[in-house]
Amino acid sequence: MKIGLALRELHRSETDLTHDLMQAGERHKADHEIFYVANDLAAWSRKHVVEIARIAGNYGEHLDPDVASELTLMEKIREKGGQMLGRDASAGLLLLRDLRHILMQATGVSADWEMIGQAAQGIRHQDLLAVTERCHPETLRQSRWANSMIKESSTQILIS
Amino acid sequence: MTSKDRIAEPWGTRTPYAAGQPWPVRVDTHLAQGVAAEDVDRWVQTASILHSNGDALDIAVKDERIVGVRGRATDRVNHGRLGVKDLYGWQANASADRLTRPLVREGDELVETDWDTAMDRIVARTRELLDEQGASAIGFYTSGQLFAEEYYTLGLVAHGGLGTNHVDGNTRLCTATAAEALKESFGSDGQPGSYTDIDHADVIALYGHNVAETQSVLWMRMLDRLAGPNPPQVVCVDPRPTQVARHATVHLAPRPGTNVALMNALLHEIIANDQVDHEYIDAHSVGFDELAKRVQDYPPEVAAEICDVPAEQIREAARVIGGAQRLLSTVLQGFYQSHQATAAAVQVNNIHIIRGMLGRPGCGILQMNGQPTAQNTRECGGDGDLPAFRNWSNKEHIADLARVWNIEPSRIPHYSPPTHAMKIIRYVEEGSIRLLWVSGTNPAVSLPELARIRSLLSQDRLFLVVQDIFLSETAQLADVVLPAATWGEKTGTFTNVDRTVHLSEKAVEPPGEARPDLRDKDGQPLVKWHDPESAFEAWKECTRGRPCDYTGLTYDKLRQGTGIQWPCNEENPEGSERIYVDGAFWSRPDYCESYGRDLVTGAPVEATEYKAMNPDGKAVLKAAGYLPPHEMPSHQYPLQLITGRTLYQFHTRTKTGRAPELEAAAPEVWVEVSVHDADWLGISEGDLVEVTTPRGSVRGQARITEIRRGVVFLPFHYGYWDTGGGHEPEPGGPGRAANELTLTDWDPASKQPIFKTAAARVQRIDGSVRPSPAPTTTASAPVGDIGVRTRGLPSAQVDEDVPGDLADTRGPTGEGDLAGVRGTEEER
Numbered sequence: 001m002k003i004g005l006a007l008r009e010l011h012r013s014e015t016d017l018t019h020d021l022m023q024a025g026e027r028h029k030a031d032h033e034i035f036y037v038a039n040d041l042a043a044w045s046r047k048h049v050v051e052i053a054r055i056a057g058n059y060g061e062h063l064d065p066d067v068a069s070e071l072t073l074m075e076k077i078r079e080k081g082g083q084m085l086g087r088d089a090s091a092g093l094l095l096l097r098d099l100r101h102i103l104m105q106a107t108g109v110s111a112d113w114e115m116i117g118q119a120a121q122g123i124r125h126q127d128l129l130a131v132t133e134r135c136h137p138e139t140l141r142q143s144r145w146a147n148s149m150i151k152e153s154s155t156q157i158l159i160s
Numbered sequence: 161m162t163s164k165d166r167i168a169e170p171w172g173t174r175t176p177y178a179a180g181q182p183w184p185v186r187v188d189t190h191l192a193q194g195v196a197a198e199d200v201d202r203w204v205q206t207a208s209i210l211h212s213n214g215d216a217l218d219i220a221v222k223d224e225r226i227v228g229v230r231g232r233a234t235d236r237v238n239h240g241r242l243g244v245k246d247l248y249g250w251q252a253n254a255s256a257d258r259l260t261r262p263l264v265r266e267g268d269e270l271v272e273t274d275w276d277t278a279m280d281r282i283v284a285r286t287r288e289l290l291d292e293q294g295a296s297a298i299g300f301y302t303s304g305q306l307f308a309e310e311y312y313t314l315g316l317v318a319h320g321g322l323g324t325n326h327v328d329g330n331t332r333l334c335t336a337t338a339a340e341a342l343k344e345s346f347g348s349d350g351q352p353g354s355y356t357d358i359d360h361a362d363v364i365a366l367y368g369h370n371v372a373e374t375q376s377v378l379w380m381r382m383l384d385r386l387a388g389p390n391p392p393q394v395v396c397v398d399p400r401p402t403q404v405a406r407h408a409t410v411h412l413a414p415r416p417g418t419n420v421a422l423m424n425a426l427l428h429e430i431i432a433n434d435q436v437d438h439e440y441i442d443a444h445s446v447g448f449d450e451l452a453k454r455v456q457d458y459p460p461e462v463a464a465e466i467c468d469v470p471a472e473q474i475r476e477a478a479r480v481i482g483g484a485q486r487l488l489s490t491v492l493q494g495f496y497q498s499h500q501a502t503a504a505a506v507q508v509n510n511i512h513i514i515r516g517m518l519g520r521p522g523c524g525i526l527q528m529n530g531q532p533t534a535q536n537t538r539e540c541g542g543d544g545d546l547p548a549f550r551n552w553s554n555k556e557h558i559a560d561l562a563r564v565w566n567i568e569p570s571r572i573p574h575y576s577p578p579t580h581a582m583k584i585i586r587y588v589e590e591g592s593i594r595l596l597w598v599s600g601t602n603p604a605v606s607l608p609e610l611a612r613i614r615s616l617l618s619q620d621r622l623f624l625v626v627q628d629i630f631l632s633e634t635a636q637l638a639d640v641v642l643p644a645a646t647w648g649e650k651t652g653t654f655t656n657v658d659r660t661v662h663l664s665e666k667a668v669e670p671p672g673e674a675r676p677d678l679r680d681k682d683g684q685p686l687v688k689w690h691d692p693e694s695a696f697e698a699w700k701e702c703t704r705g706r707p708c709d710y711t712g713l714t715y716d717k718l719r720q721g722t723g724i725q726w727p728c729n730e731e732n733p734e735g736s737e738r739i740y741v742d743g744a745f746w747s748r749p750d751y752c753e754s755y756g757r758d759l760v761t762g763a764p765v766e767a768t769e770y771k772a773m774n775p776d777g778k779a780v781l782k783a784a785g786y787l788p789p790h791e792m793p794s795h796q797y798p799l800q801l802i803t804g805r806t807l808y809q810f811h812t813r814t815k816t817g818r819a820p821e822l823e824a825a826a827p828e829v830w831v832e833v834s835v836h837d838a839d840w841l842g843i844s845e846g847d848l849v850e851v852t853t854p855r856g857s858v859r860g861q862a863r864i865t866e867i868r869r870g871v872v873f874l875p876f877h878y879g880y881w882d883t884g885g886g887h888e889p890e891p892g893g894p895g896r897a898a899n900e901l902t903l904t905d906w907d908p909a910s911k912q913p914i915f916k917t918a919a920a921r922v923q924r925i926d927g928s929v930r931p932s933p934a935p936t937t938t939a940s941a942p943v944g945d946i947g948v949r950t951r952g953l954p955s956a957q958v959d960e961d962v963p964g965d966l967a968d969t970r971g972p973t974g975e976g977d978l979a980g981v982r983g984t985e986e987e988r
Contacts, residue, residue, distance in 0.1 A: 031586065032904045036790050037761060043787075091590060145761035152576045152583075155325075159296050160592035 003119050004059035010112040011052045011063045017105045018045040018067045024098040041142050048135045055131050092157035099150045106143035162960045167825050167952030170244050171380050173960050176388035187240035187961040190247040191228030204667035209647040210245040210810045212529035213375040214656025219648055219667040226250050234721035237660055243376035247958055252818035259643035278640050285623045299326035299584045299593045302542055303600030304531025307652025309695035315541030320565045325573040329543040330601040332581040334530025337496035339538050340910035341505035343754035344782055347747025349538055349549050350707045352740050353524025355658045360522030363484035365395040368494015372403035373807035373938055395477050401866035402939040410477045413868040414467035416800045417499035417789035417917040423507035425463030428455040429478030437516030444743030445513050446774050447781035454783035486522025498916040502909035503759040503784035513779045519741035533654040539708045544578035548706035549753040564702050580911035589616040595623045604633040605812040605879035608902035608913050609855050630814050633879050633887035651692045659725040663718035707746045748777030759784045762908030789917040790905055797919035799872050803898040807938050809877040821956040829860040829896050830934040832873035838864045845946050846928035853901040853918045859894035861932035864943050874898040
């Protein structure tokens with residue numbers, strides 16, 4: 001059985017998504033809704049990582065439940081840069097690129113959850129299935145958010 | 161006839177009544193000194209423009225000037241009563257510093273000019289921007305105090321004419337969550353309650369709603385029931401010791417920002433005790449299973465921890481609400497301007513849906529509005545909704561609107577929801593919007609984080625047009641200022657919280673060259689009407705068949721003595737007391753105004769998803785989990801700051817600050833601190849203190865009250881127009897406007913800014929011999945005797961006329977009695 005490998009892959013993609021959301025929030029701090037909601041959604045992914053790490057033990061994998069949440073020096077520089085960019089029109093294009101990246105990443109995470117869910121049903125592991133049922137809907141909500149922010153933001157950015 | 165100092169006794173004489181009986185009449189009149197009723201030349205009908213209650217009144221005109229006001233006895237909203245803001249606020253209309261001529265900027269100065277010059281500048285700049293970039297460079301930020309005819313015209317010009325999506329009102333700051341919560345639960349805006357529900361309810365629950373000060377006449381109605389036989393029980397959720405809290409059967413004072421946890425615990429108890437209407441749930445709702453599952457995680461013990469409210473108190477509140485036979489709930493800014501605003505407001509709707517408390521007498525929800533005509537911005541497309549509750553993401557609705565306006569559907573922007581106010585401000589900040597037209601509102605005082613707002617409104621690359629009646633803080637930053645006509649000087653209709661439409665007639669001429677906002681110098685060909693009444697007729701046609709159906713109304717009908725509630729059409733020629741009778745909702749996928757949004761992310765629900773979820777147009781039960789506020793107290797900022805209103809002032813005091821009786825009652829900012837916090841901070845009544853958040857600081861005198869510990873309150877009314885600074889604090893001087901301190905954040909679903917969860921610290925600066933200037937009659941009442949009580953000027957005397965029997969004044973008067981707060985409960 002290769003569920004452990006799939007969980008390892010899911011763990012990696014959720015960790016990456018957490019970082020993507022946090023970084024987008026810092027970079028676009030002057031866009032307050034992006035800043036706050038991205039951080040709220042990063043908390044969901046962080047919570048997912050804890051759940052994945054916990055259940056992965058049953059499948060022979062030792063995964064880190066922690067996603068680093070303190071701002072490193074590089075991240076602080078990015079945040080400051082983001083605030084300075086706040087008055088500059090090119091911040092908009094950067095925002096669209098970051099949102100697109102989050103959308104792609106979240107879609108990938110969703111596919112990973114899909115796989116785990118299918119495996120769990122196949123071997124009737126209720127615990128694993130319960131984790132999927134708790135987490136996968138939130139991943140879908142994350143990608144819908146990214147998509148809706150792209151829709152809401154791109155018109156003004158591209159035609160001004 | 162009684163004469164009362166209504167500053168000292170804001171809610172006036174009691175007229176107790178019992179459930180099921182009509183609310184007695186009491187006519188309040190206030191005329192200028194030396195003017196008697198017999199001297200008045202004529203009385204002109206209107207309704208209040210200083211809050212959203214829609215209190216009907218007649219303006220007294222003598223020698224072509226407004227000389228006073230009198231409540232209208234026959235109106236269904238107020239039965240003749242008026243609150244203090246209306247009794248005295250009319251005086252501002254004649255204030256000597258009214259704007260009378262247009263102003264244009266020359267360097268650092270604003271200089272008077274004529275209308276042609278002013279409009280030429282606006283038109284020229286508009287044309288430049290349209291050529292360079294198009295309509296996306298232009299934004300409209302309007303008010304909650306204009307008339308329906310004006311909003312409808314603006315909606316047409318902006319959406320259908322210019323084709324801009326950047327239209328919103330300051331109603332975003334006060335009412336957006338009410339509208340969004342209704343759309344989430346019922347697929348459409350439309351108040352599922354009526355003021356007459358107070359006459360029948362056995363339980364009234366008020367959530368973050370200091371009705372005693374925000375809609376004082378509605379509170380008078382509640383007080384009269386409380387003074388009568390078999391009074392209703394009252395549940396009050398508020399961190400402050402408001403008059404409502406003092407009359408409550410159960411008063412919960414949660415930490416700011418924790419409303420969702422509290423509501424989930426109430427739902428948990430109601431469901432666990434099986435106080436639900438299973439038949440109603442099955443027949444008329446979707447989503448119950450998910451709601452029940454979600455609130456399982458919120459037993460009262462969990463909420464008690466989050467909210468810092470005793471679990472037993474939460475259980476008690478749930479028992480009262482769960483046991484109600486006829487439940488009325490009201491909600492306002494304590495929920496709407498706080499963290500997870502829409503999610504929390506939606507849970508109030510959920511209680512009514514699962515208990516089947518809709519569509520019959522006494523069973524209603526009043527998701528309140530914050531401003532007098534906020535309802536009309538939601539109906540007419542002045543705030544980012546499309547006219548007549550049409551769905552911007554439904555192509556059929558767009559085509560229908562285009563038919564009404566006789567234009568191509570593609571001219572109406574519908575690729576995304578209309579741009580909300582904070583986003584318009586963001587576009588101004590980053591430079592993609594370069595002309596902003598502000599009418600009848602004062603963002604330089606009422607938006608959060610004022611240092612940022614002042615900075616971006618002052619940018620050279622922004623062409624700022626401000627239309628107002630006084631030179632407000634925002635007008636002082638403008639490139640062109642246009643004087644406006646206001647209430648009493650123009651004719652039009654507007655609608656209150658419970659769908660009651662009133663006609664306001666022109667009483668006097670506007671001063672100088674001020675003109676009604678309706679007139680457009682360019683003579684837009686899209687606008688096929690020429691005056692308010694023809695605009696109203698056009699608006700009626702736009703509403704035909706939509707939920708807010710006005711087709712049965714006419715100006716003449718609205719002159720027959722009372723306002724009339726929509727829907728008013730062929731089926732309901734006298735208007736409609738109630739909607740959603742027997743589960744008849746407006747939420748069918750092809751008809752609904754909105755498919756709703758994700759309550760955490762704000763992402764709009766797609767049409768296909770909605771159709772699958774709610775094919776038969778039922779009520780929607782939406783669950784939400786608690787998330788901690790975005791700015792939490794810390795070691796450096798250990799308290800939570802909330803901002804709000806006082807009874808005696810309205811918004812940025814543009815009008816109420818110019819009414820002597822009101823200004824005297826609440827002349828200056830103050831800082832409310834709890835007994836507990838005053839103790840460890842070493843603060844006494846009247847001390848000068850400084851409140852600081854990461855955004856800035858404000859100084860004011862301290863008022864020690866029974867506000868819950870850990871919370872500090874500032875009224876948001878005190879800007880700078882009447883100080884040396886003009887539009888900002890004096891150089892090096894302390895701030896006074898509460899919004900110097902608030903953070904820039906908003907609810908993702910409603911986009912309403914959050915004014916009630918900033919982290920703050922308070923420091924004593926100096927002692928004082930005088931008590932603070934906060935009123936003693938209201939939520940700002942001091943703990944103990946401070947040696948002064950709020951009293952009116954001699955001119956504050958108001959005549960109260962109760963026809964028939966003498967008013968019963970033996971019961972609780974509801975006055976701001978310092979000593980008797982617990983006593984009033986015992987007396988009952």
